[in-house]
Amino acid sequence: MLRLLPRLAGLAALILAAPAVAQAPAPAGPPRAGEAPNGLAPTPPMGWNSWNKFACNVNEATVRATAEAMAASGMRDAGYVYVVIDDCWHGPRDADGFITADKEKFPSGIRALADYVHSKGLKFGLYSDAGRHTCGGRPGSQGHEYQDALSYARWGVDYLKYDWCDTGARNAEEAYKLMADALRATGRPIVLSMCEWGTSKPWLWAANVGNLWRTTGDVIDHWEGKYDYSWGVVSIVDLNEPLWTHAGPGHWNDPDMLEIGNGGLTNTEYRSHFSLWAMMAAPLIAGNDVAAMSDATKAILLNREVIAIDQDPLGVQGHRVAKDGDREIWLKPLSGGRQALLLFNRGLAPATIAATWAQLGLAPNARLRIRDLWAHRDLPRARESYTALVPPHGVQMVVLRP
Ligand code: GLA
Numbered sequence: 001m002l003r004l005l006p007r008l009a010g011l012a013a014l015i016l017a018a019p020a021v022a023q024a025p026a027p028a029g030p031p032r033a034g035e036a037p038n039g040l041a042p043t044p045p046m047g048w049n050s051w052n053k054f055a056c057n058v059n060e061a062t063v064r065a066t067a068e069a070m071a072a073s074g075m076r077d078a079g080y081v082y083v084v085i086d087d088c089w090h091g092p093r094d095a096d097g098f099i100t101a102d103k104e105k106f107p108s109g110i111r112a113l114a115d116y117v118h119s120k121g122l123k124f125g126l127y128s129d130a131g132r133h134t135c136g137g138r139p140g141s142q143g144h145e146y147q148d149a150l151s152y153a154r155w156g157v158d159y160l161k162y163d164w165c166d167t168g169a170r171n172a173e174e175a176y177k178l179m180a181d182a183l184r185a186t187g188r189p190i191v192l193s194m195c196e197w198g199t200s201k202p203w204l205w206a207a208n209v210g211n212l213w214r215t216t217g218d219v220i221d222h223w224e225g226k227y228d229y230s231w232g233v234v235s236i237v238d239l240n241e242p243l244w245t246h247a248g249p250g251h252w253n254d255p256d257m258l259e260i261g262n263g264g265l266t267n268t269e270y271r272s273h274f275s276l277w278a279m280m281a282a283p284l285i286a287g288n289d290v291a292a293m294s295d296a297t298k299a300i301l302l303n304r305e306v307i308a309i310d311q312d313p314l315g316v317q318g319h320r321v322a323k324d325g326d327r328e329i330w331l332k333p334l335s336g337g338r339q340a341l342l343l344f345n346r347g348l349a350p351a352t353i354a355a356t357w358a359q360l361g362l363a364p365n366a367r368l369r370i371r372d373l374w375a376h377r378d379l380p381r382a383r384e385s386y387t388a389l390v391p392p393h394g395v396q397m398v399v400l401r402p
C-alpha cells in the first residue's frame with residue numbers, strides 16, 4: 001500500500017476556493033486581491049519558445065518557419081498559440097534609448113515578424129531582462145521599462161518573458177511590478193512571464209504581478225540531475241510539485257519549457273514529461289524544432305486528451321498524493337467532478353502501481369468510469385481501486401469520472 005501524503009487534506013477547501021475563470025481582459029487599473037492583474041492566462045499559456053532548441057541562433061527565417069509549422073501541424077488548433085522569441089533578438093539601443101532588433105538576424109524588423117505571426121492566427125512574444133543585460137549579453141530593460149513596454153506594444157507583442165540576469169541587488173518583486181505597470185500602461189493585453197528561477201520565492205508574491213513565474217533554474221534535456229544552472233526533467237518536477245497550492249487561473253507555477261522532441265530522452269520519457277507538466281498545470285511551451293518534428297514527437301505534443309488536463313478550467317495544479325520508492329500516484333481535480341490520475345514509475349523495471357479510491361479521497365464503493373489518455377480508449381469501470389503495470393520511466397494517465 002502506498003503511503004498517503006498529508007497535503008491531500010487541504011484539497012477540498014482549495015477546490016471550493018478556486019476563483020472563477022476570467023473570460024475577458026480586465027480593464028487597465030489596479031488588480032483586485034487574488035486576481036491576475038491583467039485578466040490574462042485563465043488557463044496555463046501554451047505556445048513555442050526558441051531557446052531550448054535554437055538558443056542564440058534564432059533568426060527571422062526560423063520564427064517564420066515555426067509559425068507556419070505551428071499552423072500546418074495542428075499545434076495552433078490544439079492551443080499552442082504564443083510564438084515567443086527568447087534571448088538574442090536584440091540589437092543596440094538607438095540614440096533615444098529605444099531598443100532595436102539585431103539587423104542581421106531580423107532584417108525585416110520585429111513589427112513585420114509579429115504581423116506575420118499574427119497572420120497565421122498565432123500570438124507573438126518577446127524576451128527581455130530586468131537587469132542591465134540579458135543572460136545572453138544583449139541590452140536589458142533596467143532603466144528603460146516604460147520605453148521598452150511601449151516598443152513591445154507598438155510592435156504587437158502579446159507575451160513578454162522577463163529574465164533575471166545582471167540584476168545586481170535589485171528587489172525582484174519591485175522590478176517585476178515595474179515592468180507589469182509599464183505593460184499595463186500601454187493598454188495592450190500582454191502576458192507577463194516572470195523568469196527569476198524561484199530565487200526570491202515568487203510563488204509568495206507574483207500572483208498579483210504577472211501570469212506565470214519560473215520556480216526553478218533551466219530545464220535540460222536529461223531525465224534527472226543538476227547540471228550547473230540546469231535541472232533534468234524529473235528533478236524539476238520535484239522542485240515544482242510542492243508549490244501546487246500557489247497556482248490558479250491567471251497565475252501559474254512555471255517549471256520551464258518542454259524538451260519534447262529535442263532528442264535527449266526516449267519517447268516513453270517524453271510522454272512522462274508531458275503528462276507531468278499537464279498534471280502540474282504547467283505552461284505548455286514547446287521547445288523543439290516544430291518545422292522538422294517526427295511523428296512520435298507530434299503524437300505527444302498533440303495529445304489533446306492530455307492537453308485538456310493541463311487546460312482544465314478549474315485551474316487546480318495536481319500533485320503527488322502517494323509515493324513508495326519509485327512508484328508514485330498523482331491526482332489533479334478537474335471540472336465536472338472528474339479527476340486526472342497519474343501512475344508514475346521512476347524506476348528502471350516495470351512496476352505495478354495501485355491507487356485506491358481512499359488514497360484519492362473518493363468514496364470507496366464509487367463505480368468509476370476510466371479513460372486511458374495515452375491509449376485513447378475507455379477501460380472497464382472500477383470500484384475501490386485502479387491498478388496498472390507501468391513501464392520504466394513511464395506513466396499511466398487516466399481520467400476517473402462517476
Ligand atoms: C535564462 C533563462 C532561460 C533562457 C536564457 C536565455 O537562463 O532561464 O530560460 O531565457 O536565460 O539567455
